[in-house]
Amino acid sequence: MIKKLTLPPLPSFPDIASAFIRIPSSKHDIAGPWLVKNQTAFIFSRSAWGLQALVITAQFKLGEKPIVWLPDYFCDDTLHPLRLIGARVQFYPITLNLAPDWDQCYALAQKQTPDLFVIVHYFGQPSEGVQAFDFCQKTGALLIEDAAHALSPSPGIGAYGDATFYSPHKHLPIPQGSLVVLKDRSRFLPSELETACRNMAEQAPSSANWLTKRTAQKMLPPKILRAITKRNQKSFLEDGASKTLPTEPLCSRFGKTMLEQASKNLKKCSETRRKNWRYVTEEAKNIQGWDPLTSLPDTWTPYRAVMRCVNQERAELIYRHLLASDCPVESWPDLPAQVTNTPTNHAVANELRRTTILLPVHQTLDTAKVSEAFRRFKTHPAY
Incomplete structure (x- = not known):
């Protein structure tokens, strides 16, 4: 496998070629690595569309637009599908431990309780699922686990929510692919979610841009690749123009095939990411003024190495x-x-936005080049 210093993992050319030829298996077989016992899965292009489907399902049950509680430390672009359907979104505060501020949540619930409560497992680290389950029991809300940063189910992830969504395309070298998993006896009925999906646009995104970018990252000389990367890089606090997510909720055949192929190596992927997290954070410790935000990933798989x-x-x-x-x-x-x-x-969400930096730890990362980059950093005149 060719390793380079890139933010996303890079696919192999044999895997790309195979995906053009092969026919994907059934939905249940593709989702197998993310299912436990009698769970049911639905496949989307992005998790944002999976969340929209869950909100539509809740609207069917309630007969009105549900009140959706999301943590305030949340990516704005991914809210586009919810805005399309006029969802009523409220943001609750989190703590520096990346968990809900429960005192504030209970205070907010005194004014208006949520219909859907979303807890996020930031950067792959399990959040406070037990407390979230208890909060939803007391308020009557349906619990959704946002495991977009989690590679797959692990202790504390996917165990408490009526529904859990994963974003394998964030972790694996694939162009698209996310899953909504309904637990056994979920209050989201599979038949209701099927109905919601039929009310969504029947379009899937093209993989052409992804293929072009990844091919360039694999083939271009490092000097040219670095020049392109620097030219397109945003400044630290620059969010850039808001991107409207194309209304393409389905996962394409090519995307499903790439997902199915890549999912066969989840265990090795997890082990490599943990190893790389330790390597990158150890290198980062030589720089003063920052520390890892998350704990040591012994039982979970890191999405990024996050430094505060x-x-x-x-x-x-x-x-x-x-x-x-x-x-x-x-x-x-x-x-x-x-x-x-x-x-x-x-306050905490805004503070984290101003002080956190994310570094790659993916399975195709060239750690030797990480060391070289940190050595260059330490010789910088301003260091």
């Missing part, structure tokens, strides 16, 4: 100089306007 800086000034400096050192790096997320416009109500 002591302040915004330090974060911007490290981010800028890592880019100059040819290390792929990103900030996250583009917060919703409701969160950025009321910073006193969402």
Whole structure:
């Protein structure tokens, strides 16, 4: 396998060629690695569309638009499918441990209870599922686990929600592919979700752009690739123009085949990501002014190595100089306007947006080049 220093994992050319020829298996067989016992799965192109399907299903049950509670540390672009259907979204605050601020959640519930409560397993680390389940029992809300940053079910992930959604396309070298998994005896009935899916657009995204980008990343000389990357790189606090997610909720045949092929190596993928997380964070410890935000991933698979800086000034400096050192790096997320416009109500989310830096740990990462990038960083005049 060819390894390079990129943010996303890179596919192999044999896997790409095979996906053009093979016919994907059944939905249940493709989703097998994400299912436990009598669970049911639905496949989408992106998890944002899976969440829309769940909200539509809840609307059928309630007879009105449901009130959806999301954490305030949430990517704004992914809310587009919910806005399309006029969902009533409310943002609850989180703590620096990346868990819901339960005191604030219960206080907010005194004014208006949620119909759907979404808990996020940030960066692959299990959140407080037991507390979320208890909160939903007391408020009557349906519990949804956002496991988009989780590679697959693991202790504390996928065990409590009526529904859990995963985004394999974030972890595996595939162009698209996400899953909504309904637990056995979920309050979301499979037949109701099937009906919701039939009310969504019957379109799947093309994989052409993904194929072009990944081929370029694999084939272009490193010098040219670095120049292109730097030219397209945003500044630390720049969110860029808001992107409207194309209304293409289905997963294409090519996407399903790539997903099925890649899912056969989840165990090795998880082991490599944990190993790379340890390697990257160990290298990062040599830089002053930041520390890992998440715990050691012994039982879960990291999506990124997330470093929290002591302040915004330090974060911007490290981010800028890592880019100059040819290390792929990103900030996250583009917060919703409701969160950025009321910073006193969402202090932690805004603080994390200003101080966190994400580094790659994926399974095709060249760790030797990571070391080279950090060595260049430490020789930077401003370090």
